[in-house]
Amino acid sequence: MRLSAAILLVMPMVCTVCHAQTAPAAPDISVDTLKTVTRELSDDKFEGRAPASETEPAVLEYIVSQFKAAGLKPGNNGKWLQDVPLVQITAQNVKPLTFTGGKQPLSLDYRTDMVVATYRVTPEIDLLNSDVVFVGYGINAPERGWNDYAGVDVKGKTVVILVNDPDWKTASREGPFEGRAMTYYGRWTYKYEEAARQGAAAAIIVHQTEPAAYGWGVVRSSWTGPQLEPDIAGDHMDQSKVIGWIQLDPAKKLFAAAGKDFDALAEAATHKGFKAVPLGVKASTGFVNSIRRQASKNVVGILPGTEKPDEVVLFSAHWDHLGKCDAIQGDDICNGALDNASGVAGLVALAKANVEAGPTKRSQVYLAVTAEESGLLGSAYYAANPVFPLAKTVGGVNMDVLNVKGRVNNFVITGAGKSELEDMVRPLVAAQERAIEPEAHPEAGGYYRSDHFSFAKKGVPMLDAAGGNDLVKGGKEAGEAADKDYVDQRYHKPQDEYDPNWDWSGAIQDLTVYYQMGRELADGTSWPNWYESSEFRKIRDQSRAAE
Known part of the structure; x- marks a missing residue:
């Protein structure tokens, strides 16, 4: 889920972040800390670290204890925790998703054929005989001259949508939606947002493994059981009644029952000017x-600065995972060892290293956020309600899944070509004799899938980068195989468990880069910005100008 080198050729050559000082010395990152914290947080006793669960207080107590032991101080005005108001919605008695009015009726079963949920905070959902419309990729992007909803009224109707962008099959980054690299228009979150803006009663995405970047098992484990949303006024009643996914084969059967060719319409949807197609069938489902309502918590620790304590460098990682999930081989706890107990372990290890090196001129803030797996909710809440003003937040690093494959020859920046933090890490990566390379799978949309995105939307540059798949031992073939094994066999499944045989040397490579960049920011005076071409540049400029 990373990308960089191919874009370096088109990056602006002028950078306001310069290396007038020698890079900070490489730290002594504690492998024992990485192992201990990852193993402990992914233990069965925490039942998968679901936010707002019975085990959350114990999870938070452990993280706070580790922050204290590392030498941090409570970062939220003398407190370690920040409340994140959430509402938990658990669908029960889910009826089949049925389609009538076609050549033959179709009934799709929950979990196996489809999953449905709702953002609405209401005791009952009833979708009855809703006209179904295929809206292609479900994109309305005026600046790109693209509107899949043009000429069609979907108010009160059910829209069927394709995942990713129309040009995701393109090998290069050329195309109306940046080719192979997913834009935010390709993310499932956007699809539901736009469907709601259009007034759709239901929005159903067709699951395809390659453009989604994960298999049906990930959808099923993520979309069944309790779902979390921000607890806000209005109870999300402006959203569609039903949101969900259907498997590809049932989708093809649906189109066939409507007398349509799925493959032909899906191909047509890749072209500008595509017109939405009413399928002439009606959808029904329902659930209670x-x-x-319960607040979850972000954990905030700080290493206060000596000269400019009000200016902060931020390190972040999410502590939550899926909790109890669909059982595989009798195991129903999604432990989330790599995703993201390892990232929290990285926070603790970096904090220890920085405390041992002594405080910096600017403050360093260590933020373990909640509810990332529910849609970046903890980081979004912090970004909207920052303990430290975002205009005074210099930038930082987000960590989501550390490399336990071993040392690698490359380094990959997620969504490269956006901020001047990339200029800072280049010499640090080069000093390790590693090459910056493009993301292996930019179609996965990694830039929009972790907590750095919450800060980017508010103008704060956050680096999200890590070692790639070119292993020192085994090369790219071995690295690609290890990545595939993780995605297919462990990602968002009970099998993401701690393994004492992991090789942490690759994580040490990356944490060294994070430490050096963070320390350079925290002891320096620069304010990294976004490149002129970035969609976040204007927000940052306005924020800084107000200071």
């Missing part, structure tokens, strides 16, 4: 919701 159990609703529980």
Whole structure:
């Protein structure tokens, strides 16, 4: 889920972040800390670290204990925790998703054929005989001259949508939606947002493994069981009644029952000017919701600065995972060892290294956020309610899944070509005799899938980067195989468990880069910005100008 080198050729050559000082010395990152924290947080006793669960207080207590032991101080005005108001919605008694009015009726079963949920905080959802419309990729992008909803009224109707962007099959980055690299228009979150803006009663995405970047098992484990949303006024009643996914084969059967060719319409949807197609069938489903309102918590630690304590460098990682999930081989706890107990371990290890090196001129803030797996909710809440003003947040690093494959020859920046932090890490990576390379799978949309995106939307540059798949031992073939094994066999499954045989040397490579860049920022005076071409540049400029 990373990308960089191919874009370096088109990056601006003028950079306001310069290396007038020698890079900080490489730290002594504690492998024992990485192992201990990852193993402990992914233990069965925490039941998969679901936010707002019975085990959350124990999870938070452990993280706070580790922050204290590392030498950090409580970062939220003398407190370690920041409340994140959430509402938990659990769908129950889910009816089949049925389609009538076609050549033959179709009934799709929950979990196996489809998953459905809702953003609405309401005790009951009833979708009855809703006209179904295929809206291609479900994109309305005026600046790109693209509108899949043009000329069609979908108010009260059910829209069927394709995942990713129309040009995701393109080998290069050339195309109306940046070719192989996913834009935010390709993310499932956007699809539901736009469907709601259009007034759709239901929005159903067709699951295809390659453009989604994960298999049906990930969808099923993520979309069944309790779902979390921000607890806000209005209870999300402006959203569609039903959101969800259907498997590809049932989708093809649906189109066939409507007398349509799925493959032909899917191909037509890749072209500008595509017109939405009413399928002439009606959709129905329903379920009841159990609703529980409860605040989860972000954990905030700080290493206060000596000269400019009000200016902060931020390190972030999410502590949550999926909790209890669909059982595989009798195991129903999604432990989330790599995703993202390892990232929190990285926070603790970096904090220890920085405390041992002594405080910096600017403050360093260590933020373990909640509810990333529910849609970046903890980081989004912090970004909207920052403990430290975002205009005074210099930048930083987000960590989501550390490299335990071993040392690698490359380094990959997620969504490269956006911020001047990339200029800072280049010499640090080069000093390790590693090459910056493009993301292996830019179609996965990694830039929009972790907490750095919450800060980017508010103008704060956050680096999200890590070692790639070119292993020192085994090369790219071995690295690609290890990545595939993780995605296919462990990602968002109970099998993401701690393994004492992991090789942490690759994580040490990356953490060294994070430490050096963070320390350079924290002891320096620069304010990294976004490149002129970045969509976040204007936000940052306005924020800094207000200071």
